[in-house]
Amino acid sequence: MKIETQCLHEGYTPKNGEPRVLPIVQSTTYCFDSTEHIAQLFDMPTEFMYSRFANPTVDAVEKKIAALEGGVGAMCTTSGQAAILLSILNLCGAGDSFIAPATIYGGSINLFAVTLKKLGIECIFVDADAPQEELDAAFRPNTKAVFGETLANPALTVLDIEKFASLAHRHGVPLIIDNTFATPVLCRPLEFGADIIVHSTTKYMDGHAVQLGGVIVDGGHFDWTNGNFPDFVEPDESYHGVSYTKAFGSMAYIIKARMQLMRDFGCYPAANSAFLLNLGLETLPIRMRQYCANAGRVAQFLENHQKVKSVNYPGLATNKYHALAEKYLPEGCSGVISFTVAGGREDAVKFMDHLELASNVVHVADIRTCVLHPASATHRQLTDEQLVAAGIDGGMIRLSVGLENVEDILADLEKGFAVI
Numbered sequence: 020m021k022i023e024t025q026c027l028h029e030g031y032t033p034k035n036g037e038p039r040v041l042p043i044v045q046s047t048t049y050c051f052d053s054t055e056h057i058a059q060l061f062d063m064p065t066e067f068m069y070s071r072f073a074n075p076t077v078d079a080v081e082k083k084i085a086a087l088e089g090g091v092g093a094m095c096t097t098s099g100q101a102a103i104l105l106s107i108l109n110l111c112g113a114g115d116s117f118i119a120p121a122t123i124y125g126g127s128i129n130l131f132a133v134t135l136k137k138l139g140i141e142c143i144f145v146d147a148d149a150p151q152e153e154l155d156a157a158f159r160p161n162t163k164a165v166f167g168e169t170l171a172n173p174a175l176t177v178l179d180i181e182k183f184a185s186l187a188h189r190h191g192v193p194l195i196i197d198n199t200f201a202t203p204v205l206c207r208p209l210e211f212g213a214d215i216i217v218h219s220t221t222k223y224m225d226g227h228a229v230q231l232g233g234v235i236v237d238g239g240h241f242d243w244t245n246g247n248f249p250d251f252v253e254p255d256e257s258y259h260g261v262s263y264t265k266a267f268g269s270m271a272y273i274i275k276a277r278m279q280l281m282r283d284f285g286c287y288p289a290a291n292s293a294f295l296l297n298l299g300l301e302t303l304p305i306r307m308r309q310y311c312a313n314a315g316r317v318a319q320f321l322e323n324h325q326k327v328k329s330v331n332y333p334g335l336a337t338n339k340y341h342a343l344a345e346k347y348l349p350e351g352c353s354g355v356i357s358f359t360v361a362g363g364r365e366d367a368v369k370f371m372d373h374l375e376l377a378s379n380v381v382h383v384a385d386i387r388t389c390v391l392h393p394a395s396a397t398h399r400q401l402t403d404e405q406l407v408a409a410g411i412d413g414g415m416i417r418l419s420v421g422l423e424n425v426e427d428i429l430a431d432l433e434k435g436f437a438v439i
């Protein structure tokens with residue numbers, strides 16, 4: 020099936036007489052005929068047992084997203100942050116490190132630099148565009164993963180996924196890609212060598228700003244028996260000595276994440292949330308194409324505007340990442356643009372406060388056009404140095420172009436420009 024068809028049909032196929040639409044199974048528990056049957060599930064949870072691990076509605080959505088990314092399995096979480104946290108904790112413990120570019124999402128920077136550090140896990144931040152020797156030099160004997168964003172939020176740098184995959188693999192560790200902004204409609208990082216995909220489904224996948232969510236997708240290709248990941252190979256005492264690689268083969272990563280981390284942290288979404296996410300996924304391809312078309316027009320308009328100092332949208336031919344975008348995002352660069360107004364921080368705030376159609380929200384990738392001022396919102400926690408490293412200027416505005424008629428979006432932006 021092509022992706023448009025997968026978005027509608029993967030994950031749930033009704034049998035004779037069953038509902039056409041994915042049912043919401045709003046139940047925490049599942050009945051079994053015998054105590055012995057339940058005892059077996061505690062050894063090896065192969066069926067629905069308790070909705071902290073798995074639920075039929077969520078399971079259908081997990082199967083759909085795994086298919087969209089071309090992975091072997093997926094696990095949904097209550098937020099993108101939870102997905103990112105678990106994707107790292109499944110590989111790293113106290114005393115380990117991992118590598119990530121400094122241009123990633125502010126929430127991830129904070130998680131990596133502050134909270135994971137308290138747990139004894141160190142994130143080594145690198146410049147994604149640095150030459151290979153410099154990137155190689157960042158690895159330590161305790162480095163367990165490389166992390167990056169296909170299209171960084173809000174820096175909009177495009178990651179050279181193949182370069183990062185071969186870098187990670189040379190050092191015997193997997194590449195985790197946050198594919199939130201691209202979605203599998205615009206880029207499937209597993210096809211370029213990535214091993215694990217994470218998403219904030221809160222953004223384009225849900226698309227309608229109705230609920231938070233995240234997902235981890237396992238590509239199924241990484242060799243966990245290479246000596247760097249004994250937790251995958253050696254018996255897990257908390258599951259009666261199961262070896263994830265022996266018992267689950269190519270699905271070792273995602274099943275370990277569910278059996279150990281979801282069991283213990285419990286950040287599993289409700290059935291109703293998965294139902295809503297599924298509605299968003301059904302129209303994802305058609306929405307992504309229109310986001311790309313609208314954002315392309317808006318980016319050109321901004322590039323030609325005299326009150327704009329710079330526009331950052333990899334779809335523009337003048338953009339530093341245009342060549343990488345043509346390779347990794349050939350169908351378009353999604354709907355998010357960042358631009359810097361000529362007048363700096365004060366003018367950026369004034370501009371935003373005079374928009375009428377575009378809402379000023381802490382959100383992005385919504386069906387409605389919205390704006391955000393990264394320096395005073397998502398990246399507020401960062402020091403001036405970190406702001407520069409993350410590519411954030413005080414005059415920078417993150418514009419998430421929605422699916423309104425593009426003429427209405429342009430007219431609204433003119434209202435903001437008129438007051439600065």
Ligand SMILES: *Cc1c(COP(=O)(O)O)cnc(C)c1O
Nearest residue numbers: 098099100124172199219221232
């Ligand atoms: C929003 C976002 C996250 C965090 O997701 P939540 O669903 O808000 O927890 C992570 N990565 C990227 C790229 C994001 O845009």
